[in-house]
Amino acid sequence: MSPPSADATTITATTNGVAGIQAAELQKTLTTNPKPLLPKEELVFGHTFSDHMLTVDWSAAEGWSKPQIKPYGPLSLDPSCSVFHYAFECFEGLKAYRDESGNIRLFRPDKNMERMNSSAERLYLPQFNGEEMIECIKELLRTDKRWVPEGKGYSLYLRPTLISTENTLGVHRANKAMLYVIASPCGPYFKTGFKAVSLFCDETNVRAWPGGVGNRKLGANYAPSVGPQVAAEKKGYQQVLWTIGEDHELMEVGTMNLLVLWRNEQGEVELVTPPLDGTILPGVTRDSILELTRSWGEFKVSERKISMKQITKACNEGRMLEVFGAGTACVVTPVKCIHFQGKDYNIPLDPSNPESQAGPITSRIYQTLFGIQYGEVPSKWSVVV
The missing domain is CATH 3.20.10.10 (D-amino Acid Aminotransferase, subunit A, domain 2)
Known part of the structure; x- marks a missing residue:
């Protein structure tokens, strides 16, 4: 693994000779069973999820694999994965918004990638090129654009998550990991809305x-x-x-x-x-x-x-x-x-x-x-x- 670095935008495409995340290599498998959209007034934060998810696997030997956009669904993990036992996990939270012209927008995603790399560094999980990851997230948004609700106060919440997937009960740095992103349409975070x-x-x-x-x-x-x-x-x-x-x-x-x-x-x-x-x-x-x-x-x-x-x-x-x-x-x-x-x-x-x-x-x-x-x-x- 590379020496720690807190700047997501300067981490290179390769790390000690192994592959970094490359948005140009992203592969897509689309769902054949799209979910119905809930009326936006019925959305509850973190309860509904879009049709697709983004995943990228990593290993110490080979680096990052090709990013995948695929139908949203369960992850298959061994019960011994160190994420379950020693909390090798970090995450981010950012939102996509739809403006009055129908454009989808992100708010300072570079800061989220920078912070996620800082979190990964502390857990000695793999870091990644933030700019490449943002491009992958943008493609996920294009794929699930119908899930970005209209109207101020409504948005599509994005949850990038990085976990250790190594099958071991030993406490040591991860040799395998997965970075994935899921998306959840939402309204105001608090049921009471903008209230004190x-x-x-x-x-x-x-x-x-x-x-x-x-x-x-x-x-x-x-x-x-x-x-x-x-x-x-x-x-x-x-x-x-x-x-x-x-x-x-x-x-x-x-x-x-x-x-x-x-x-x-x-x-x-x-x-x-x-x-x-x-x-x-x-x-x-x-x-x-x-x-x-x-x-x-x-x-x-x-x-x-x-x-x-x-x-x-x-x-x-x-x-x-x-x-x-x-x-x-x-x-x-x-x-x-x-x-x-x-x-x-x-x-x-x-x-x-x-x-x-x-x-x-x-x-x-x-x-x-x-x-x-x-x-x-x-x-x-x-x-x-």
């Missing part, structure tokens, strides 16, 4: 830790979060606010990055989010929001540590302006309340509009990103398939 949520600050469990893998999108990061999420829901809160350390430094919210807009103690209006210190997932939406708001030049934008003590103080002093989560599935989710140490701290929404579900900056970010994703706002981030 309440958070329960978990003081017991930790999502990630220094020196761990919180900055990689590994399946092993997600299963342990389910218990705390269920516990928060039983208490009447919709998402978990993850913190770390005695000072309860903020990390993430649910499976999203967290951003806070406040008037800091120096009197500045500031948008702040925890830094990428190895415990925080480098979200594509997070990066886009930081770049977008910095381009506005209207308030300070910072990546730095922030604690619950600072949050509660800002709430008590009337300096808290807005709080929201950000991620591919939900885009932006406003926060209306944070529960911490037995007390609910209410977060302002839009004081000028009592019916609003988000503050003005959160709404503006949401609408701007939506506009880019659906081709209404010109941007290099929107890639036409």
